[in-house]
Amino acid sequence: MTAFVHYFIAAGIFAVYGGQVCPLLETITWWQLFIPLMIAFAIREMISGVVQRRPLHQRVTACFCLDLGIFLATAAGIVLTNLYLYEAPWHSNLKVLFGLSTLGTFVAVDLALLQERQLAYDLVEARKELNLEHRASSFVQKFAAMAAVLLITIALVLFLVVNKDLDWLLAEGVVLSPEESRNSILQEFAFITVVVLGYALVIIRRYASNMSMYLNFENSVLSQVAEGNLMVRVPVATHDEFGAMAQGTNAMVSSLLTAQNNLQETRDATIVALASLAEARDNETGAHIQRTQRYVRVLAEYLSSQPGYGDALTPQTIDLIYKAAPLHDIGKVGIPDNILLKPGKLTDDEFVIMKTHAQLGADALQGAVESVTENAFLRHAQDIAANHHEKWDGSGYPQGKRGEDIPLSARLMAVADVYDALISKRVYKPAFSHDKAKDIITEGAGSHFDPVVIDAFLHCEDAFVAIAQTYQDQH
Template sequence: MAETSFVQSPKRATVHYIVAIIIFTVYGSKVCPFIDSLPTAVLLLQSATVFMLLYFVRLILRAIYHGEVSLITNVGIFALAGIGFAIWYATLYGFPLDSNLKVVFGMAILGVMISLDLAIDNTRYQTAHPNTQFEAPHKFTPLAGQIGLGAMLLVIMVTVLLGLVVTKDLLWLVEHTEHKTTIADIDSILKEFFFVGLVVLGYIAVISKNGANLIHQQLERQTHAMVLAADGQLEQKLPSNHTGELGVIAYYTNKMLNDLQTSYDEINRTRDATIIGLSTLAEVRDNETGAHILRTQNYVRALAYTLRRQSKYAAYLSDDTIDLLYKSAPLHDVGKVGIPDAILLKPGKLTDEEFVIMKTHAQLGADALSMTEKSVEGIAFLRFAQEIAATHHEKWDGSGYPLGLAGNRIPLSGRLMALADVYDALISKRVYKPAFSHEKAKEIILQGKGTHFDPAVVEAFLACEHQFVEIAAQFADDGMLDARAG
């Protein structure tokens, strides 16, 4: 699911104030029976001056408070501007009290609606750019209560405003119509009534849409985080600086994800410690060292990353699969714990009978890991570990052991470990052989291409051989020949 992105735009406030100038000018020049006597240019200049001052006052207050100005403050500023308008019109043009009250109340409700929309816009910006502090919610106003209160406030204000419009127009009709009421008089009243109603409804529609987008954005982020969590990705965090139940849900979702991440990390550390413990148990009984584990698992990872460049393996060798291969590779020789010391630790060459027993370590390890996998179902690394233990001595031409598998019947995990294990054995010193150089080991591996080793794995080895050299040097044993030497 695509995550909704939202960036706060300074244009929104600018548009609101420009629209307010247009509304006030059109109302005065085309609708209101009093103000329509004034030239449109004069009304436009007056309206633009007032709303530009309001806009700059808002910018100053935002700078002082380092954020969006509160609704009460905004409404108060607009009401003061309305009072200034009323005093100006009463002094200069002699407008009556009812008309001036309408101006004051109209400015106040305009301030409410602009402030509500910008406050919602600011919240959307904050939820799209959350801070890293997630505090537990203590007291909050339910979202349903906020919506209900806002709706009730708007209904009351619209009712009062339209009531003032009707009252003012009726008074005007009584005081300024010396003859019988005409259709034109009624049209004038209806025109003002519908103009004010449409403006208010328009603002309500904008606020409702912005609020719905805010809720949708928050719920979409919540759903997105849950989808990622279900897929094992627990890093996603939700902004908890939203008010109401959504903020509470976000907070506890973050807490749940943090707890799951902690548990997941602990399980992974336990798994890694278990793997290292089991693999070390096998290694300490052998002539090999713990560094052999580190080298071979890094060889396997380097081969896997290189091999997935081929389209044939790209889908299978995902990051998660390669990580599982890396983590399970150290268990490839765990079956050696079942080999008698007289054979495992023999300094000379094994007899044919002894070698037959030695070869059983692959099946012993596979059986042990298979039993573990069956008793604890759903642990992926055990499946890879069982495959590697069982098949890392199989050969591409079918001459390997224990099952004599050939070609693609050998799991890819076993084919990767086969090359990694042989390479490390070649460059390591043994009681029966000296340590070979990287070039000598590469020559032997190339000779085994298509017989011992999967040709595709050999090609991957050639493409990343410099990584093999670096890994061998990084985890070198004492007395190991420098793999970079000729």
């Protein structure tokens, strides 16, 4: 639609003003000047698909060449027609060539800038980017060149207008009063000024709009990176400084993502090693770690879809809780072997010592929390280690917290930990069936466990069974 408007306006300007500057064109009807450019537009539409089939890095240049070429071809066609039909003088032909090439330059630049903008958004939508191995252009040089063209064009047009008016008043002997001459010249200057400056402002606005688009792409990505999102990329949609800047930013973000992944992999491996160390001293197995962290994730994912829990259980938070869950019993490394490995029931005094593992784990992780400025993972790990033996009614340990004073991650861990303990064989008890474990856990709703978490457990029990079967203890 923009191309049609440009061609329509250009055809109107040529038809209206052409007859004013050229005696030959004045004798030709307006539609004979208007129709050639509209025919040219129809031809452009028929062959515009060629531009879209060009490689991405050539489309903007191809668009510019197409429109400028069509205007020049139209000018050549009009000149040849006038030569054949009217034996047009050379100055008339030059005026046609100059006028249409000037209009064509303005139209071609604006449509090329529009093509560049559309290409950028198409690349964003398709998640593609330009290959900057090809010779890059310069946005600054293009803008400077266009400004120079505009200034030179304005100067030439005004010179030709002044020359034409002087020739009209002096050489051709047109007799007008001074006031009529002044008004005629001023009207022509006003028309020229509106047309040339109008096109100049349209092109400058298009340049500014494209520059703003590239800066917005860059700033948007940098803002998201500052917030911790390293999965974003700046669209590389132009072969100039903005494309190079986008490519450099993407390389930086990719480097940060690689470093972050390496750190996370190291952290995850360290977690598994620490958790395995704790489990190695216990009667439990490494499969207990795998099962309980998956139980926790299933419960968290279900609750995240329930009203009131979406903000607290975002995908990122769920992943952190899942990664932190293996450290729930890290405090057991501080429990003496004669208590931790006792094959029978613990005495009251021994159980008092056993219960200290929750606080021992919290204290150990507190040191790590204090050494790091901001680490959500460590906070979740500490919450789980310290509170997974707290009970909904306040009868748990180590601090006797109740209700929602117990962190949500620990409430999820409590159900996962007890369920796995019930269905697992221990030296002091056989493995319970899923149904029996479910009955024991549901009886604890409102006393031992958060009723909402128990409701989630009942909705997810099939997933619990599948996890237990997949990650069975290997004896």
